[in-house]
Amino acid sequence: MSTRKKIVAGNWKMNKTFSEGTALAEEITGKLEAGDVTVILGTPYIHLQAVGAIIKDHPNLFLAAQNCHQAAGGAYTGEISPAMLQSLGVQYVILGHSERRKYFGETDASVSEKVSIALAHDLLPIVCVGEELSVREAGKHEALVGEQIENALFDLSPEDFGKIVIAYEPVWAIGTGLTASPDQAQEMHGFIRNTLAAKYGDEIAQATTILYGGSCKPANAQSLFSQPDVDGGLIGGASLKADDFIAITNSY
Ligand code: PEP
Numbered sequence: 459m460s461t462r463k464k465i466v467a468g469n470w471k472m473n474k475t476f477s478e479g480t481a482l483a484e485e486i487t488g489k490l491e492a493g494d495v496t497v498i499l500g501t502p503y504i505h506l507q508a509v510g511a512i513i514k515d516h517p518n519l520f521l522a523a524q525n526c527h528q529a530a531g532g533a534y535t536g537e538i539s540p541a542m543l544q545s546l547g548v549q550y551v552i553l554g555h556s557e558r559r560k561y562f563g564e565t566d567a568s569v570s571e572k573v574s575i576a577l578a579h580d581l582l583p584i585v586c587v588g589e590e591l592s593v594r595e596a597g598k599h600e601a602l603v604g605e606q607i608e609n610a611l612f613d614l615s616p617e618d619f620g621k622i623v624i625a626y627e628p629v630w631a632i633g634t635g636l637t638a639s640p641d642q643a644q645e646m647h648g649f650i651r652n653t654l655a656a657k658y659g660d661e662i663a664q665a666t667t668i669l670y671g672g673s674c675k676p677a678n679a680q681s682l683f684s685q686p687d688v689d690g691g692l693i694g695g696a697s698l699k700a701d702d703f704i705a706i707t708n709s710y
Pocket of ligand 1: 634671
């Protein structure tokens with residue numbers, strides 16, 4: 459049995475008004491039993507402070523932002539800095555989500571900058587990687603994911619790399635209802651772990667939490683999480699309903 463940190467992280471994306479979001483956080487906090495899974499709520503920025511206050515006494519619940527800017531501060535209208543997140547007590551930040559890459563021009567280079575500044579502000583990055591369907595069909599998915607990881611993360615010291623969580627999210631499975639099969643997920647997670655081992659050594663690779671994301675729901679979570687290199691999930695749609703999200707956290 460692996461001793462890696464098991465994580466189920468919800469990514470609320472641009473959903474929930476303020477009152478809907480606090481109601482969801484309250485329901486999850488009330489229903490989630492204490493256990494050995496780290497459960498993270500990735501809320502819109504406007505919810506962070508209130509949700510942080512709601513979850514603060516639950517031993518397993520933590521807070522994530524869905525992005526941050528790569529500059530320490532300054533004239534970047536509409537953006538949020540890592541120092542601002544740190545000042546609210548946010549613990550994690552999701553970086554390089556495929557929707558950020560697709561709609562907001564994020565690249566491996568900007569993800570790399572964000573990872574560094576997030577770490578400098580004591581935020582733990584959840585770094586998303588994953589291929590489009592055409593890349594998988596061309597048999598180049600491992601090469602692409604390997605490149606994304608190398609470009610975004612391999613300038614980190616071993617100590618800093620030890621703080622990273624990786625989320626493998628095949629783009630073709632996000633919000634589509636299509637899920638990678640447990641075998642497909644395991645194959646990629648094993649590849650990622652081998653890639654980490656080649657760069658940082660076996661000990662760090664074995665300690666790194668690698669999440670699966672892409673239409674994960676109560677009906678398929680158990681078969682995905684039972685794969686040896688799948689250490690939990692990044693959950694979009696199913697994180698918006700407390701009962702579904704909690705059922706996923708109970709799927710180990
Ligand atoms: C995500 O956005 O990270 C995600 C996995 O979404 P969904 O679960 O809705 O596919």
